[in-house]
Amino acid sequence: MTQLDSPEVRPSARTLNGSLGVTAIVFMVVAAASPLTAIGGSAPLGMLLGNGIGFPALFVVSAVVLLLFSVGLAAMTKHVPKPGAFFTYVGYGLGRSTGLVAAWMAMLTYTAVQAAVYGYLGSILSVTVLSLGGPAITWWAYSLVCIALVGVLGYRHIDLSSKVLGILLIAEVGLVLALVAAVVLTGGESGLSAAPFEPASVVSGAPGVGLMLAMASFIGFEATAIFRDEAKDPDRTIPRATYAAVLGIGAFYALASWALVMAWGPDDVLGVVAEDPGTFIITTMSRYLGTVGEVGVNVLLVTAMFACVLSFHNVIARYQHSMANAGAMPEKIAAVHPTHLSPHVSSLTQTVTAGVLIIAFAVLQLDPLLQVFTWFAGVATLAVAVLMALTSVAIIVYLARTKKDRRPWNSVVAPALGLLGLAGSAALIAAYFPVMVGDVDANGAPAFGAVSWLLLALTLVFPLIGYAQAAWIKARRPLAYVKLTDTIAS
Template sequence: MTKLEPTGSQTGTAPHRVLSGSLGATAIVFMVVAAASPLTVIGGAAPLGILLGNGVGFPSFYAISAIILLLFAVGLSAMSRHIPKPGAFFTYVGYGLGRGTGLAAAWLAMLTYTTIQVSVYGYIGFILSYTLETYTGVSIAWWLFSLLMIGLVGILGYRHIELSSKVLAVLLVAEVGIVLVLVAAVVFSGGPQGLSLAPFEPANIVSGSPGVGLMFAIAAFIGFEATAIFRDEARDPDRTIPRATYLAVIGIGVFYTLASWGLVMAWGPDHVFDEAAADPGSMILRTMAIYLGPAGEIITNVLLITSMFACVLSFHNVVTRYQHSMASAGVMPERLGAVHPTHLSPHLSSLVQTVTAAVLIAVFALLGLDPVLAVFTWFAGVATLAIAVLMALTSVAVIVYFAKYRKDTRVWNTVIAPVLGFVGLVISAVLIVVNFPIMVGDVDAEGAPVFGGVSWFLLALVVVFPIIGYVQAAWIKKRRPAAYAKLTDAIAG
């Protein structure tokens, strides 16, 4: 039974309330895999990964990313057993590396989840606009649809988390089902050039711009680590959170590798790049039309929209809980830590996130940014680089924490796996940075990457936000010692 545990005036502390519930591993997996948004990835990110990344070899990066993130998940799960607090990255980094670094991680996480959510709002606006014009001939600006979706997500985010989890579960099953039907149809037909393992050949893996391909692959996993954020709302969290984390990584990795391989086979290794270049935004719909007919195309179009809706709803829930945890730690306005007396949700945090997303979309519209090649691609890139840095930092925090406190003597879980995960994540981050200009279109006449204004601005965000955390920690320590002590309790143990 979900309950509400009052603090605040009833306990003599700040006026917050504690989130609680009875979500099981399956419900949490649905929440975080919905954030990964399977159909959005295959329909949106995969074509861009093929076009801007390493072409035919792109599916291999889903398998590579899954291995790296599974190693990271080992340390994350070990940490979750010994730190019974929500907050994930910023909590774990705070325990391992100190309050200042923990707060820096918190602000970097906020950047990650806000940018990935807004990027998908851009894509869903494009799909809705494209769909309406295709079937009715009526043209409406993409950003109007984006704002509509922000409003709908805000309504659900304001209400109880179990409502969101049920909505996400239904949508997730439907979108996974249609992709698997497509893969089965491709396998049954044999594809235009026959079935092969061309995407996994070394020459294809390192072709084109593998750093960009790796960026899109890792981006597809963003959200799996959010299992720890739902700790207060989980049933038996010591067992539920690790189980949900492993299930999410393995499930996402296997599914994306299979589905993107099917997409390449659907057009053939010799033609898939040209098809992605023709129109990456509608590639999945054209593929469905060929293999599943007009009905399949229409169903996929509807599910693509619901998939992206599920994605932004899940990220909305993650961001609001991050804000809730940060407010409880005294680093955001205390009102954001409030829980609705009826819906038992962080309702004020939800409202703030809704307004934030709406303002950003309005700014992008005023700047005239393309919803797919700019809003979706650019900000998914920022989120992916930020998440790679966050995970690498968390891996270090895991190693330091267990070396210091010796609460877990399993060497694989507390040293070897986190070290291997750290190495993989650092390599991934470096490749993303080196290839970042290609993703945003900062290239010279010969197509070579050149760090221009757009690249520098977007990369600077990943530096500026952690600095905000360090500065805020120093200010709190100097000016608000009581709040700093509270920060110690909430972040650094």
């Protein structure tokens, strides 16, 4: 028996299965991107804290960069037919240890963004219930209830989650498109224009913060590959779903955020946002769609964020499941439920993790919108930009070494351009971190302080965890090390 034939090394039989098509997977990942959360949460903050009325253009910039990245990602999904996504691809291209680094960076990304949205969701629920005459209940209590509900759905078969996400996604997209139509038909506050896309608008203010919030709104699209084992005809389904997600998200966000600027006029919109960024979308809906729009967005903003955290929960549960199958997490996390065919232990683990984080934020008395949502969305965006840049390098190296894909555009040009865009985005986001978290110097000017450094340190600590764990496994469990990231790369 060879080393690779050892029971400790053979691929695990504990695999997921299903028949998700392009539409179902697109619903899953676009729900993670959460269109209404992006338009109601990220867009107002992007205008207020970022580059003002030029924020809609950053959705276009983000879409172009991520589409270039997706070309290489689609090629890799065909030649590395494994469900581990980032950490598997990096493992194949750059070796096992670096693959494990990618795994922990992915865990940081999705855990941070999920925690961010749970904070926003708890805040919106608290305000909504109080406005309807209900009791004044703190935001984190609502967040914990939502975590429990997501846990129940995540425990069951993926088809149930995809159906729930599909219904909620159609409703929220329909409402936003109704607002866009109303703004266009009425001509907005002061006429329709392309002011948000003019170069002077795009580079105004703090474009790094704007880019962070724009790219954060796409997080989740790249998770199409994680559903490979549950996809129907994955060689075609996964690439198509990835392209459809990026193009759909980018076009929708740019159009909807442009409509928000036009709704109040380029000269006045920032003043309206500054009054209360958390209720800006509700105020705009009320103005253009009346009571129906106001009530609808109140309800759908809650369901949209619920859909978002449900989708991220499913993604994290499957990442942990893949890591456990590769020997990078406890074996029990790789278990598949005999009836629901879900990674139920991994799902329960993620439910507990999310609950602990929300309790910690509550103890620290963090503001759910300006701190929990903004800070951790920033961490997640920086982490995923670095992670995708690393994946781009791995794709270029792997395809060059194996010669499995000789198309220059797919194997070199597009991934290299995507790498440049992602590296530049990561640098810009990191440079503007103090603006985002509110760190200032003695004169009140933005400057790196304790909060900025602490949050940025997370993107360094998690890679170190990956390298340390890889070294430990290699020294203590050499046969398991061979199995890491399910790769036989050196």
